[in-house]
Amino acid sequence: MSNNGSESGAPLIAPDSRTKAGTGAKWTPSGVVVPIYCAQCAKPGGFVPEENMTFVCWLCDDCYHTHGDVFGGTVIPDEVFWAELKAAQEARYGRELTADELRVQLDDPNSLISTLARSRADMTPPPSQ
Numbered sequence: 001m002s003n004n005g006s007e008s009g010a011p012l013i014a015p016d017s018r019t020k021a022g023t024g025a026k027w028t029p030s031g032v033v034v035p036i037y038c039a040q041c042a043k044p045g046g047f048v049p050e051e052n053m054t055f056v057c058w059l060c061d062d063c064y065h066t067h068g069d070v071f072g073g074t075v076i077p078d079e080v081f082w083a084e085l086k087a088a089q090e091a092r093y094g095r096e097l098t099a100d101e102l103r104v105q106l107d108d109p110n111s112l113i114s115t116l117a118r119s120r121a122d123m124t125p126p127p128s129q
């Protein structure tokens with residue numbers, strides 16, 4: 001049961017925040033989304049698109065402040081996020097959207113782009129002090 005202990009000091013492989021079985025996946029007008037959970041305490045963290053997401057590791061605010069250092073180099077870098085966003089647009093629309101088109105997409109809370117943007121906001125840790 002307690003095999004993901006980070007207290008032991010054993011090297012950690014950053015866990016994926018999605019469930020292995022994809023349980024909790026649901027349909028939205030912009031595609032299937034799957035729930036993510038805090039990699040440390042398993043608190044629910046919202047949903048990310050199922051397609052075009054190769055890896056998600058999310059920490060809730062509390063755990064980021066308590067354990068953020070443990071995950072030091074494993075927080076998803078901006079370049080990876082923007083590459084995923086670009087890939088998602090190309091997969092969905094065949095090209096990158098224009099700024100105007102992005103605005104329309106972001107006005108729709110259920111659009112793929114909105115979902116991605118929210119997933120990014122969720123993953124962005126607050127500035128450390």
Ligand SMILES: [Zn+2]
Nearest residue numbers: 038041060063
């Ligand atoms: Zn947590």
